[in-house]
Amino acid sequence: MAIERDLTRALGPERVLHTRDALLAWECDGFTVLKSRPRAVVLPESTTEVQAVLRLLHAAAVPFVPRGAGTCLSGGPTAGADAVVVDCSRMRRVLHVSTVDRIATVQPGVVNLDLTAAVSDHDLHYAPDPSSQSVCTIGGNLAENSGGPHCFKYGMTTDHVLAATVVCPDGSLAHLGDPAGPRSPHGLDVLGVFCGSEGTFGIATEITVRLCRNPPEVRTLLASFASMSSACRAVGDIVAAGLVPAALEILDQATIRAVEASVYRAGYPENAAAVLLVELDGPHEVVGEEAAEITAFFRKNGALQSEEATTPDERKRLWKGRKGAFGAMGRIDTDLYVLDGVVPRTRLEEALTKITEIGRRHGVTLSNVFHAGDGNLHPNISFDGRDPDATARTIAAGHEILQLCVELGGSITGEHGVGGEKLDHVPLMFDDDDLEVMARVRRAFDPDGRCNPGKVLPQRHACAEVAKWPQMTAEVLGEGAAEGGQ
Amino acid sequence: MAPSSDGPPASYLRTLDCVHCGLCLPHCPTHQVLRIEADSPRGRIYLMRALAEGRVDDAEAIRPFLDRCLDCRACETACPSGVRYGEILEDTRATLERARPKRGVAAWLTRTLLWHVVARQRRLRFLFWWLRVFEVLGLQRLATALRLLPAHVATLAPPVPPARERRPLRTGLHRPAEGTEVRGRVALFTGCVMEPLFGRVNRATLDLLLANGFEVDVVAAQRCCGALLVHAGQPDRARQLAAANVRAFRDADVVINNAAGCGCALKEYGHLLGTDEGRRFAAKCRDICEFLAHEGLTATPRPFHGRLVYDDPCHLCHGQGVRSAPRELLRQVPGVELVEAEHSADCCGSAGIYNLLQPELAAAIGERKAAEIRACAPAAIATGNPGCMMQIDSHMHRSGHSVPVRHPVEFLLPPP
Ligand SMILES: Cc1cc2nc3c(=O)[nH]c(=O)nc-3n(C[C@H](O)[C@H](O)[C@H](O)COP(=O)(O)OP(=O)(O)OC[C@H]3O[C@@H](n4cnc5c(N)ncnc54)[C@H](O)[C@@H]3O)c2cc1C
Ligand code: SF4
Numbered sequence: 002m003a004i005e006r007d008l009t010r011a012l013g014p015e016r017v018l019h020t021r022d023a024l025l026a027w028e029c030d031g032f033t034v035l036k037s038r039p040r041a042v043v044l045p046e047s048t049t050e051v052q053a054v055l056r057l058l059h060a061a062a063v064p065f066v067p068r069g070a071g072t073c074l075s076g077g078p079t080a081g082a083d084a085v086v087v088d089c090s091r092m093r094r095v096l097h098v099s100t101v102d103r104i105a106t107v108q109p110g111v112v113n114l115d116l117t118a119a120v121s122d123h124d125l126h127y128a129p130d131p132s133s134q135s136v137c138t139i140g141g142n143l144a145e146n147s148g149g150p151h152c153f154k155y156g157m158t159t160d161h162v163l164a165a166t167v168v169c170p171d172g173s174l175a176h177l178g179d180p181a182g183p184r185s186p187h188g189l190d191v192l193g194v195f196c197g198s199e200g201t202f203g204i205a206t207e208i209t210v211r212l213c214r215n216p217p218e219v220r221t222l223l224a225s226f227a228s229m230s231s232a233c234r235a236v237g238d239i240v241a242a243g244l245v246p247a248a249l250e251i252l253d254q255a256t257i258r259a260v261e262a263s264v265y266r267a268g269y270p271e272n273a274a275a276v277l278l279v280e281l282d283g284p285h286e287v288v289g290e291e292a293a294e295i296t297a298f299f300r301k302n303g304a305l306q307s308e309e310a311t312t313p314d315e316r317k318r319l320w321k322g323r324k325g326a327f328g329a330m331g332r333i334d335t336d337l338y339v340l341d342g343v344v345p346r347t348r349l350e351e352a353l354t355k356i357t358e359i360g361r362r363h364g365v366t367l368s369n370v371f372h373a374g375d376g377n378l379h380p381n382i383s384f385d386g387r388d389p390d391a392t393a394r395t396i397a398a399g400h401e402i403l404q405l406c407v408e409l410g411g412s413i414t415g416e417h418g419v420g421g422e423k424l425d426h427v428p429l430m431f432d433d434d435d436l437e438v439m440a441r442v443r444r445a446f447d448p449d450g451r452c453n454p455g456k457v458l459p460q461r462h463a464c465a466e467v468a469k470w471p472q473m474t475a476e477v478l479g480e481g482a483a484e485g486g487q
Numbered sequence: 488m489a490p491s492s493d494g495p496p497a498s499y500l501r502t503l504d505c506v507h508c509g510l511c512l513p514h515c516p517t518h519q520v521l522r523i524e525a526d527s528p529r530g531r532i533y534l535m536r537a538l539a540e541g542r543v544d545d546a547e548a549i550r551p552f553l554d555r556c557l558d559c560r561a562c563e564t565a566c567p568s569g570v571r572y573g574e575i576l577e578d579t580r581a582t583l584e585r586a587r588p589k590r591g592v593a594a595w596l597t598r599t600l601l602w603h604v605v606a607r608q609r610r611l612r613f614l615f616w617w618l619r620v621f622e623v624l625g626l627q628r629l630a631t632a633l634r635l636l637p638a639h640v641a642t643l644a645p646p647v648p649p650a651r652e653r654r655p656l657r658t659g660l661h662r663p664a665e666g667t668e669v670r671g672r673v674a675l676f677t678g679c680v681m682e683p684l685f686g687r688v689n690r691a692t693l694d695l696l697l698a699n700g701f702e703v704d705v706v707a708a709q710r711c712c713g714a715l716l717v718h719a720g721q722p723d724r725a726r727q728l729a730a731a732n733v734r735a736f737r738d739a740d741v742v743i744n745n746a747a748g749c750g751c752a753l754k755e756y757g758h759l760l761g762t763d764e765g766r767r768f769a770a771k772c773r774d775i776c777e778f779l780a781h782e783g784l785t786a787t788p789r790p791f792h793g794r795l796v797y798d799d800p801c802h803l804c805h806g807q808g809v810r811s812a813p814r815e816l817l818r819q820v821p822g823v824e825l826v827e828a829e830h831s832a833d834c835c836g837s838a839g840i841y842n843l844l845q846p847e848l849a850a851a852i853g854e855r856k857a858a859e860i861r862a863c864a865p866a867a868i869a870t871g872n873p874g875c876m877m878q879i880d881s882h883m884h885r886s887g888h889s890v891p892v893r894h895p896v897e898f899l900l901p902p903p
């Protein structure tokens with residue numbers, strides 16, 4: 002318990018938790034299949050404190066896992082029993098805003114939507130908008146290179162992060178990137194490598210991001226279709242016509258029904274097989290023309306009905322259902338496995354048909370909600386995590402779906418990361434040589450393999466002694482099933 | 488609380504409704520202040536589920552996180568998965584309290600006060616009589632100065648109103664003045680704290696109903712609603728009170744209350760008692776604003792010229808889903824400018840006896856609330872729950888911005 006004592010001395014007893022029972026709350030993120038109780042949780046509030054913590058952990062050779070709001074959907078912030086969780090939630094200050102340069106520097110625990118709220122008086126916003134934006138943190142977004150509905154037009158997190166101060170696993174400090182932007186010559190693009198490293202390279206403690214001006218006009222269109230294919234074809238037409246809407250989202254019937262039964266009720270027609278949500282933004286005339294064009298595509302593809310929202314309240318209502326979709330799925334069963342695969346946009350229809358087939362074969366309950374513009378699918382499997390058989394079928398179906406995405410020329414993750422969830426799927430995309438290069442980059446940041454060990458890179462490429470993730474999963478699952486199922 | 492042979496308890500099954508999406512986090516006042524996962528709805532549900540699954544070794548280790556919960560239900564309003572958080576919390580608290588009653592002077596005092604005094608109107612009135620004497624003689628300040636009373640108790644304790652205001656309503660039937668058209672008859676639930684502390688609100692409620700053409704039966708045999716006992720994990724005692732109230736209001740078609748906390752508890756008698764009788768009773772309970780907004784005002788309120796902030800009591804907006812009714816009514820006050828404070832639906836930190844049990848956190852939450860209200864520069868504040876009225880008043884006062892804090896009914900009364 003020496004390390005707990007030292008950490009307590011550094012941060013005070015209120016910000017170091019190590020009572021075993023209390024630590025249960027940090028046992029998992031949004032991917033509830035993976036459960037593991039960390040050794041301790043610390044809650045630093047500044048770069049200096051994070052440095053102090055990481056120095057102590059370095060000296061004691063204790064592994065650690067960074068954490069933001071814990072909304073990750075791939076087990077990224079879930080820590081092994083020997084690891085300390087460095088929870089950045091309390092680092093929630095917006096440090097600096099320049100409305101002239103349109104940039105903001107924030108601590109990593111600042112919630113995505115809080116940043117937008119902090120700059121909204123200046124008619125600015127932070128563009129990447131994961132559906133979890135009211136909860137997830139900029140630190141987590143950076144680590145996952147998160148996307149969101151509006152990333153179709155505006156780009157992912159990596160397109161909006163300009164600089165970051167990072168505490169390396171040994172406690173040393175690195176300044177990556179340049180607030181002046183990528184155009185200022187700055188040696189290797191290490192920030193680019195850090196973005197999307199899923200908490201395995203160190204802890205970002207100050208992050209500078211680009212802010213976007215609010216568009217003069219925004220319009221949201223909703224169309225419902227009698228079949229998923231016609232909704233997908235409408236998307237194909239829109240993109241083929243060269244239009245770049247701010248967002249292009251599809252929800253299937255199971256999702257629509259779950260949402261409509263929830264407090265996030267948006268008024269989506271429940272008899273529709275799919276609804277397509279399109280958002281347009283820009284100058285008034287352009288938006289008007291595009292809306293007309295898109296409505297024509299709706300009609301061409303046999304839309305059952307369509308509506309257009311122009312006031313902020315109306316738009317908010319239409320979006321509410323989309324943003325609450327994952328949570329609403331909790332109405333279907335106790336647990337939810339949110340998958341995250343990408344397929345080429347032209348093969349959306351084919352992918353969805355095959356996914357339905359896979360689901361049927363494994364006897365699992367599937368629903369779909371996805372970023373259609375990017376071909377980023379989120380097939381969701383609702384299951385009872387206390388039932389080992391159901392869990393096994395869920396995992397098996399998930400595996401096959403991701404395999405399908407790769408076969409169709411896509412990838413195993415669009416935005417939720419590999420984490421602890423997709424270790425088995427990584428080899429579907431990368432061969433041993435690819436993985437070895439990645440492992441080398443990782444070792445450059447974290448030579449002793451103590452920073453979020455056992456994640457992202459499958460076992461043989463990570464540092465051998467710490468990569469026991471798959472076994473741990475099995476143990477914890479076994480334990481949970483034995484206790485829960487009696 | 489291991490799942491037993493006749494199936495796991497209902498509240499355990501409710502914990503399974505949570506899919507760990509986290510969308511409730513920004514709505515939880517304690518998580519907003521503390522930013523600790525175990526002090527968030529998602530974390531607390533997770534802990535309570537683990538407890539029910541027998542995965543918690545020492546329940547005392549997770550108790551502080553559950554104790555810090557305000558039971559404000561903001562998480563229920565936010566949850567897309569429909570988690571019934573209040574039921575889970577109250578059942579878990581009851582289980583913990585049964586297994587190991589809390590120790591310490593504060594816990595003993597709470598239990599004793601709740602059951603032997605608050606739940607018994609006559610004794611409560613007697614206590615307030617003493618408190619008033621105490622106050623008039625300046626003993627309270629003396630006690631605080633001598634450190635006999637914790638400072639937070641002294642600052643929070645509202646001035647006890649003079650006897651005239653503490654006088655209980657006359658029981659029995661009250662009829663509208665001669666010439667007022669009678670629109671119906673309702674029964675009035677007077678509440679145990681409202682009576683001695685905010686007697687003026689009860690009188691205003693009665694007068695308002697009469698002025699708007701309703702006969703009002705102030706039922707004599709009614710008791711405390713039992714909400715505080717339920718929150719403190721003592722549902723058995725609360726059930727005794729509930730059963731008495733169900734009996735007392737047997738003949739009423741509509742039971743009006745004016746304290747959000749009580750109203751919420753009354754409407755949950757179905758769950759508490761688990762009987763049809765309880766459910767039938769619950770179905771006829773109405774908050775005064777909910778009732779009048781539905782029936783419509785026939786008497787024009789007295790004019791009020793100035794900015795008025797309406798603050799949602801948790802147990803009205805989250806607990807009963809009543810949000811627009813008070814606003815609709817207040818907008819009918821001639822001359823009023825009704826303004827919305829930021830995060831109006833967030834808890835003020837009062838939450839029953841929370842501010843006595845968790846003074847620091849309650850103060851932090853109360854200060855946030857006061858700051859958001861101050862930003863609107865109101866001439867007065869309206870809110871429909873005695874605890875919230877006290878908490879908001881105390882924090883406005885503390886920040887040097889005292890403005891009248893009143894119950895909505897007080898603004899709705901017609902000119903005398
Ligand atoms: C309802 C719901 C909807 C979602 N919608 C989307 C969506 O539309 N698009 C999308 O991309 N994702 C989505 N997600 C996934 C998730 O919200 C994102 O991955 C998000 O970026 C995670 O942020 P977080 O603060 O919760 O981080 P956490 O979950 O706590 O951590 C995520 C990862 O980041 C690392 N990390 C956290 N903080 C730091 C730091 N300061 N420095 C270094 N590493 C760090 C952790 O180690 C972990 O590996 C959704 C999740 C939910 C529950
Ligand atoms: S919003 Fe509901 S489902 Fe989501 S974490 Fe909170 S309680 Fe659980």
Ligand code: SF4
Nearest residue numbers: 515556557559560562
């Ligand atoms: S009841 Fe209120 S304080 Fe308790 S968890 Fe829910 S939102 Fe938080």
